[in-house]
Amino acid sequence: EAGVTQFPSHSVIEKGQTVTLRCDPISGHDNLYWYRRVMGKEIKFLLHFVKESKQDESGMPNNRFLAERTGGTYSTLKVQPAELEDSGVYFCASSQLAGRTDTQYFGPGTRLTVL
Amino acid sequence: GENVEQHPSTLSVQEGDSAVIKCTYSDSASNYFPWYKQELGKRPQLIIDIRSNVGEKKDQRIAVTLNKTAKHFSLHITETQPEDSAVYFCAATEPLISNFGNEKLTFGTGTRLTIIP
Numbered sequence: 001e002a003g004v005t006q007f008p009s010h011s012v013i014e015k016g017q018t019v020t021l022r023c024d025p026i027s028g029h030d031n032l033y034w035y036r037r038v039m040g041k042e043i044k045f046l047l048h049f050v051k052e053s054k055q056d057e058s059g060m061p062n063n064r065f066l067a068e069r070t071g072g073t074y075s076t077l078k079v080q081p082a083e084l085e086d087s088g089v090y091f092c093a094s095s096q097l098a099g100r101t102d103t104q105y106f107g108p109g110t111r112l113t114v115l
Numbered sequence: 116g117e118n119v120e121q122h123p124s125t126l127s128v129q130e131g132d133s134a135v136i137k138c139t140y141s142d143s144a145s146n147y148f149p150w151y152k153q154e155l156g157k158r159p160q161l162i163i164d165i166r167s168n169v170g171e172k173k174d175q176r177i178a179v180t181l182n183k184t185a186k187h188f189s190l191h192i193t194e195t196q197p198e199d200s201a202v203y204f205c206a207a208t209e210p211l212i213s214n215f216g217n218e219k220l221t222f223g224t225g226t227r228l229t230i231i232p
Contacts, residue, residue, distance in 0.1 A: 042222045
């Protein structure tokens with residue numbers, strides 16, 4: 001079974017530019033999460049999709065971040081315009097069924113550097 | 116919201132010795148506590164988890180203990196090997212807020228474990 005995949009693995013952009021990160025969850029997983037690790041600190045929750053619906057976006061830092069999950073399959077996270085403090089590793093995770101505590105499987109992450 | 120503290124931030128042990136990493140959480144309603152291992156350049160991978168209805172769980176050289184009263188849980192690795200070197204994260208989940216919820220994970224800050232050959 002293929003694991004969670006993320007693209008790109010690295011992205012270097014300048015302040016003010018736009019970047020879009022993509023996550024492909026494990027096929028059939030209802031739940032999709034975005035997390036971020038900044039400067040060696042803890043991994044912090046950003047938001048949670050159940051299929052195509054945003055279940056919880058309480059961790060999104062501000063309105064420069066926009067996440068979508070059209071059709072309930074892959075998800076994108078767009079940062080526009082990027083700021084220096086957005087640098088970090090963005091992880092996507094998925095789990096199988098809504099409404100229960102399932103293992104969250106993580107992707108390899110996208111390392112974003114904003115210069 | 117939930118807050119998870121993790122100690123130590125770095126840990127070096129001789130190969131063959133045991134390693135212990137400790138975490139505390141703030142929300143007494145949290146009920147699921149996974150541990151993830153992240154090797155250099157790789158994705159975080161679940162190595163063991165424990166639910167609030169048990170006090171201890173073991174899987175070969177890895178064990179986790181949970182003290183609900185004190186709100187802390189610990190990872191124990193025995194007979195450490197070089198391949199145990201990695202960053203370890205503990206996490207806790209807040210309770211479901213709806214029938215569609217799957218609890219978001221609140222992570223500790225990580226422990227960099229180094230096994231000295």
